[in-house]
Amino acid sequence: MADIATHDTGHAADHGHHSSTGLSNNKLAMWLFLGSECLLFGGLISTYMLYRGRVQNGPHPSQIYDIPFTSVSSFVLLMSSLTMVLAVSSAHRKDDSKTNLWLTITALLGATFVGGQVYEFTTFYREGLGFTTSLFGSSFYSLTGFHGVHVSVGVIMLLSLMGIIKKNKITGDKAEVVELIGLYWHFVDVVWIIIFTLVYLIPS
Amino acid sequence: MSTNELTLTPSESPSLSNKLTISPTQTLGAVRRPVNTTGWREWLFTVDHKKLGIMYGAVAFVFFIVGGVEALFIRLQLALPDGRILSADKYNQMFTMHATTMIFLFAMPMAAAFANYFLPLQIGARDVAFPRLNALSFWLFLSGGLILNASWFLGGAADGGWFMYAPNSGPVFSPSNGVDFWILGLQIAGIASLIGSINLIVTVLNMRAPGMTLMKMPVFTWMILVVQFLLVFSLPVITVALVLLMFQRSYGATFFDVSQGADPLLWQHLFWIFGHPEVYVLILPAFGIISEVLPTFSRKPLFGYPFVVFSGASIGLVGFGVWAHHMFASGLGPVSVAVFSMATMAIAIPTGVKIFNWLLTMWGGKIWYSAAMKFAIGLVILFTIGGLSGVTHAVAPSDTQQTDTYYIVAHFHYVLFGGMVFGLFSGFYYWWPKVFGKMLDEKLGTWNFWFMVIGMNLTFGPMHILGLQGQPRRMYVWTEARAGEGFFNLGMWNMVASIGSFILAVGVLFFIINVIKTTRNPERAPIDPWDARTLEWITASPPKVHNFDRIPVVHHLDEFFHRKYEEDEATHTMKQVATGEELVRAEEAAADADIHMPGPSYWPILLAIGVGVLGMGVIYGTPIMVFGALVVLFSSYGWVLEPSVPESIDFDTPSTDGHTKEIAPLG
Helix, strand or coil: CHHHHHHHCCHHHHCCCCCCCCCCHHHHHHHHHHHHHHHHHHHHHHHHHHHCCCCCCCCCHHHHCCHHHHHHHHHHHHHHHHHHHHHHHHHHCCCHHHHHHHHHHHHHHHHHHHHHHHHHHHHHHHCCCCCCCCHHHHHHHHHHHHHHHHHHHHHHHHHHHHHHHHCCCCCCCHHHHHHHHHHHHHHHHHHHHHHHHHHHHCCC | CCHHHHHCCCCCCHHHHHHHCCCCCEECCCEECCCCCCHHHHHHCCCCHHHHHHHHHHHHHHHHHHHHHHHHHHHHHHHCCCCCCCCHHHHHHHHHHHHHHHHHHHHHHHHHHHHHHHHHHHCCCCCCCCHHHHHHHHHHHHHHHHHHHHHHHCCCCCCCCCCCCCCCCCCCCCCCCHHHHHHHHHHHHHHHHHHHHHHHHHHHHHCCCCCCCHHHCCHHHHHHHHHHHHHHHHHHHHHHHHHHHHHHHHHCCCCCCHHHCCCCHHHHHHHHHHHHHHHHHHHHHHHHHHHHHHHHHHCCCCCCHHHHHHHHHHHHHHHHHCHHHHHHHHCCCHHHHHHHHHHHHHHHHHHHHHHHHHHHHHCCCCCCCCHHHHHHHHHHHHHHHHHHHHHHHHCHHHHHHHCCEHHHHHHHHHHHHHHHHHHHHHHHHHHHHHHHCCCCCHHHHHHHHHHHHHHHHHHHHHHHHHHHCCCECCCCCCCHHHCCCHHHCHHHHHHHHHHHHHHHHHHHHHHHHHHHHHHHCCCCCCCCCCCCCCHHHCCCCCCECCECCCCCCCCCCCHHHHHHEEECCCCCCEEECCCHHHHHHHHHHCCCCCCECCCCCCHHHHHHHHHHHHHHHHHHCHHHHHHHHHHHHHHHHHHHHCCCCCCHHHCCCCCCCCCCCECHHHC
16 A cells, blocks of 8 residues: 555645645655554564464474574565665655665565565475464464565565656655655564564574 | 435536646556546546545445344344244344444444545545545445445355354354455455545644644544544454454464464454444544534533543543453453453543533533434433443443343443434534535424434333343344243333334434435525534535635634624624625635646546455455456556646646645645
């Protein structure tokens, strides 16, 4: 939804209208959406925390988690937040080629993370942890899968954004659109830090 | 609100609508923008908050009839012992769909109808912040509602109660696809509500007319704002619950599989963390409506405006901390029960504050007993009865006796029917002349009111007795053997309740007759029939496409009233200095030039259809899902590439001073 919202009132910033709060409609909407997303992940994380030790079939969390591997992919995702910041900063300086460069790198890092997750899921599946194997399996795949979908949607948004910038189709404030997608991207990263800590680092 | 009304298109002022000519913009190089559409297309592709509000209302009213007929089936089945109208299975489907329909497909969208229509008008805006998202919300809601009800014809409806407790709603006990349709329908309707709530919050926070501070906003707008915050933070929780149940039912996940060690309380917690705020989502809009109606028809300002506002906000806030009072019988442990019991009782305080404020608003006022006022007073009385029985549920030991009996059914029908529905009907009578430019018949309105009051008390009043006698909810039959004696005779009160439900239905029928009669009546309503107080009345009825010819500048709470009346220095009484008509004429004379409104769009309805098809794919297989996803993808890109407002060059020539006025959605 996010990319839809960002373009809806693209004209707003163009004409320098004032809103009652001083925040643009788009940005306010994005913050509200992210606030709502907190509760979505809150529910999924709670479910996982409730069920992580409940293994009647298949492997136990400690038997399959590969902490070094996941640490590396977490690091990759965190670095993508840095490159996203650089993209937003370039967009504010109206430097299109730099913006494009940093957006590309951000998308690549995000895609690398998703690739790592696909690899991880495949490995876990081979080691006997299916989606239906145990409560742990169902809740692990649901939580991390939901997060992975969020990252993938983010990557798609970044790629679409680059296409739209290239074709000069943005009707509103270009830097703000980059910033909005940046907000979403950082949110997804922050959620991963919580998931990584609760799911992988704290032993069940 | 039958489909007849859809033909009652607001007639725009010819001078201004001519200026709103829009020429086509192409998106994706494939589909031309549906500008200058007329007839049914005008409704299908509209992004106008007023048209969407009317469509919300019309569809919600149809679902009100559907849910009402389901209720009548239930009462027919229970009128006599050993009822034979419905089988046990059909009965389960009937009460599940009755509650689901009434809550998700009538009450919430009807509140959305009022919010959509009046919120921008009350804050002096020309539309909501995201007009296309607004259209998307409506079409998603419709798509969710159709999916929910399609289950009747595709193998049976959901049968687990509107709370759909898992594991009871798992594939073992609910083998038909009914629960799957229910899950998908609610997910889609939930997305609609989430988008709608974000949209309305941004609208209220960002798009108020100059001078309208938060504490000068009408109470209805305030209550809608509180409700949208409740929705933003509670909907994702039920989304999680629904997704888990969907994964379990459709993809074999184990979340509610007790043999795997699952916790049956997980669903209950997730559901009620959403479900309790939902209760306030239902009632607060009605509170908002009567907080407009009571002052208008008492000829007095609302007593204690800040108290009404902040008690509404605190009901919303505390409402997030009381969900486990729905689970007192589940064995939560004494500490949890005590905490939730106390919190629940605490909610009675702000609610009581509101009731006293309404009473004191009427106190000493010159009360005009119009139909709208009758319904508003009805709400105050009936909601108070329901509120008092609600406090008895807050007392956990008492609640464990009442759980799953008709006493609970009596309670929530008093607060929801006596409270919410009466508030909505009050709103119908109050705002009908604004929306359609015609007055609903007051005499029929009085019949409507009395039949509904008597019917509702006959239906739900006896349920207190039935419940305290121990008649359980959701039982498809009761038997003579379990009947009490004398005054407590179950047979008598069940029959009374069933008769009452039909009296209630006749009351609703009076409303429908009233609507048909009003639609055929050529007489136009006056501009300001009620001597009203808020901004939505400072424009034509029905309002023009752009709502206000000139964006009003606000100086007072109840701005419209203060433009009509000024205080006489000598006598300290209010004296009329202008009529509503004069004020509206003055606004028209000073109309803004070159008002740009957002153009109609194909994408919202197309996207909603795509989401609906995608959802059906969960039940009917991957190819359908892929097709739905492609439609979603296509329409998302079409949406993004389409400017929300048709290009400037498509418009009329700018005004002579070179300054082009934009509509409110643009900031």
